[in-house]
Amino acid sequence: MKTIAAELAYFLRGRARQNLKVLMLYCAFLVAMVLVYAVLFRSLMWNLEGREFSLIAGIYWAITVMTTLGFGDITFHSDLGYIFAAVVTVSGVIFLLIILPFGLISLFLAPWIEHRLRNRLVTELPRETTGHVVIFGVDAVIRAFISKLQARGIPFVLVTSDHDEALRLADEGLRVICGSPTTASVLSAIRVSAARYVVANLSDPENAAICLAVRSQCQTPIAVFVDEPEHSGMMHQAGANKIIALHKILGRYLAIRSTTCGALAHVLDSFGDLLIAEIPVHGTPFSGKTLENAAIRQRTGLAVIGIWERGCFTVPTRDTQLNDKALLVLAGSRVQLENLEQLIGEHAEDDLVFILGHGRIGCAAARFLERKPVPFILVDRAENPLCSEHIPIYGDATIRHVLEDAGIDQARGLIVTTNDDSTNIFLTLASRQLLPHIRLVARANCEETVEQLYRAGADFVVSNASVGAGILLNILEAKASAFLTEGVSVFRRPLPESLVGQTIVDSRLRPRTGCSIVALEPIDGDILVSPPPDSRLENGITLILIGTPAQEELFDTAISGH
Numbered sequence: 001m002k003t004i005a006a007e008l009a010y011f012l013r014g015r016a017r018q019n020l021k022v023l024m025l026y027c028a029f030l031v032a033m034v035l036v037y038a039v040l041f042r043s044l045m046w047n048l049e050g051r052e053f054s055l056i057a058g059i060y061w062a063i064t065v066m067t068t069l070g071f072g073d074i075t076f077h078s079d080l081g082y083i084f085a086a087v088v089t090v091s092g093v094i095f096l097l098i099i100l101p102f103g104l105i106s107l108f109l110a111p112w113i114e115h116r117l118r119n120r121l122v123t124e125l126p127r128e129t130t131g132h133v134v135i136f137g138v139d140a141v142i143r144a145f146i147s148k149l150q151a152r153g154i155p156f157v158l159v160t161s162d163h164d165e166a167l168r169l170a171d172e173g174l175r176v177i178c179g180s181p182t183t184a185s186v187l188s189a190i191r192v193s194a195a196r197y198v199v200a201n202l203s204d205p206e207n208a209a210i211c212l213a214v215r216s217q218c219q220t221p222i223a224v225f226v227d228e229p230e231h232s233g234m235m236h237q238a239g240a241n242k243i244i245a246l247h248k249i250l251g252r253y254l255a256i257r258s259t260t261c262g263a264l265a266h267v268l269d270s271f272g273d274l275l276i277a278e279i280p281v282h283g284t285p286f287s288g289k290t291l292e293n294a295a296i297r298q299r300t301g302l303a304v305i306g307i308w309e310r311g312c313f314t315v316p317t318r319d320t321q322l323n324d325k326a327l328l329v330l331a332g333s334r335v336q337l338e339n340l341e342q343l344i345g346e347h348a349e350d351d352l353v354f355i356l357g358h359g360r361i362g363c364a365a366a367r368f369l370e371r372k373p374v375p376f377i378l379v380d381r382a383e384n385p386l387c388s389e390h391i392p393i394y395g396d397a398t399i400r401h402v403l404e405d406a407g408i409d410q411a412r413g414l415i416v417t418t419n420d421d422s423t424n425i426f427l428t429l430a431s432r433q434l435l436p437h438i439r440l441v442a443r444a445n446c447e448e449t450v451e452q453l454y455r456a457g458a459d460f461v462v463s464n465a466s467v468g469a470g471i472l473l474n475i476l477e478a479k480a481s482a483f484l485t486e487g488v489s490v491f492r493r494p495l496p497e498s499l500v501g502q503t504i505v506d507s508r509l510r511p512r513t514g515c516s517i518v519a520l521e522p523i524d525g526d527i528l529v530s531p532p533p534d535s536r537l538e539n540g541i542t543l544i545l546i547g548t549p550a551q552e553e554l555f556d557t558a559i560s561g562h
């Protein structure tokens with residue numbers, strides 16, 4: 001009853017009320033029309049055919065003819081009468097059967113349906129909402145992030161000022177609030193002061209405005225994506241706690257994986273003195289050998305804690321073959337990486353890297369290679385307004401002669417980084433066919449393209465979405481873990497009581513959780529990287545482990561008992 005009353009009330013407000021007036025006028029016009037026809041009918045019947053009918057009979061006749069019911073019980077028998085009846089029928093069809101329903105639909109039904117659709121959006125979160133993540137701006141990165149949040153059962157709310165986008169998101173079953181992100185009423189509607197984190201993923205000026213608006217209300221931590229790394233200081237000033245220069249990070253990841261030069265430049269993250277680095281096998285003296293024969297540990301002191309091969313991460317054994325296409329994940333100290341640098345430096349080929357796409361990410365990759373230094377050639381079909389330092393070769397990279405004329409056959413490494421995934425797939429396919437042995441690193445703008453790029457021949461794919469989402473999740477969970485891009489991380493845990501006194505083999509950590517021990521960190525003393533399987537786990541030490549988020553969770557539930 002209440003809902004019917006609410007729906008009826010809609011027709012008495014604003015535009016609907018105006019439209020109701022128009023409808024009333026139109027109905028009055030129709031009534032007048034029927035009356036005029038009824039009077040004319042009586043007079044024509046009397047004058048032409050000498051028959052007399054009452055006014056009620058006239059009204060009855062006009063309505064049955066206008067609605068095309070035409071029972072045929074009262075009919076004219078003269079030519080003028082037929083003409084009059086035809087005029088009444090045609091005007092009835094036009095005014096009663098066409099204009100009236102059309103008016104009803106456009107003035108009432110359509111606005112009412114739109115009103116109902118608009119009202120699907122919630123206008124504020126329930127008062128008791130706490131610990132949620134507030135997200136401004138939805139793109140592929142945020143989509144990957146929210147699927148991680150859903151998997152963990154962490155509540156979140158999306159905020160957009162675009163009404164159509166809000167409706168689309170609501171249709172997907174996501175919680176969304178429509179409104180300007182910087183207005184106080186919207187911020188209190190999303191309970192920003194009770195939120196766990198705010199993620200600002202709009203343009204740099206909009207993100208700065210969000211930081212200031214949130215800070216004027218509360219101290220909820222804010223993570224911000226910046227397009228230009230130079231804006232970081234300004235974002236800090238505006239109140240951001242974490243600043244993510246995603247394009248720079250992605251450019252760095254692409255560059256790291258495209259060249260073997262300078263092992264220290266391949267460092268991804270660190271745990272105090274323990275550095276985690278990634279280096280392609282291609283172009284190193286280890287190529288084609290087993291891990292045992294490569295003797296990386298004996299020659300440099302570094303431990304190989306993982307191997308990436310075409311998007312698959314594995315923990316190697318002594319017999320693992322080090323293929324040209326593989327990427328080694330190494331752990332060790334700065335000095336040990338310097339040892340590796342000397343070792344591969346002796347073998348280093350003259351690296352030349354081609355970067356296809358000089359946008360924000362391609363430019364960041366170029367800047368990274370510049371510092372190593374590794375020579376590179378940029379190709380783009382358009383000018384990059386944000387960069388005045390690099391001079392690319394202008395042309396569409398999908399046209400074969402553009403790359404051939406630029407001398408791509410001289411390249412050792414290739415970074416495919418345009419903003420269009422189908423172009424990236426095409427460039428990967430074409431380059432792999434032209435240069436079967438080139439080190440080919442490609443960027444996936446959408447998560448779904450990762451697999452296709454590997455199939456097209458990429459040695460390594462860096463996915464914007466999974467890198468961005470992984471970084472956000474690390475920030476959110478305040479993990480002291482090193483994020484090794486595509487879903488693998490190195491993390492630290494105090495030794496669980498259940499494992500005290502056991503050896504690494506006895507602990508059966510790997511078969512039980514899939515995690516591997518990278519290093520042991522005693523309370524005092526040096527970190528022991530890649531400890532032998534018979535090392536005893538002494539009370540008080542800290543484990544440094546490597547694994548996927550699922551394996552990490554398994555460790556926490558099955559071993560630590562959290």
Ligand code: AMP
Nearest residue numbers: 357358359360361380381396397418419
């Ligand atoms: P960003 O997303 O900022 O890294 O920019 C991607 C860059 O790729 C832009 O500068 C585009 O001009 C460039 N790009 C896109 N398609 C092609 C293509 N077919 N050939 C060369 N460059 C391209």
Ligand code: ZN
Nearest residue numbers: 363366387390
């Ligand atoms: Zn540049």
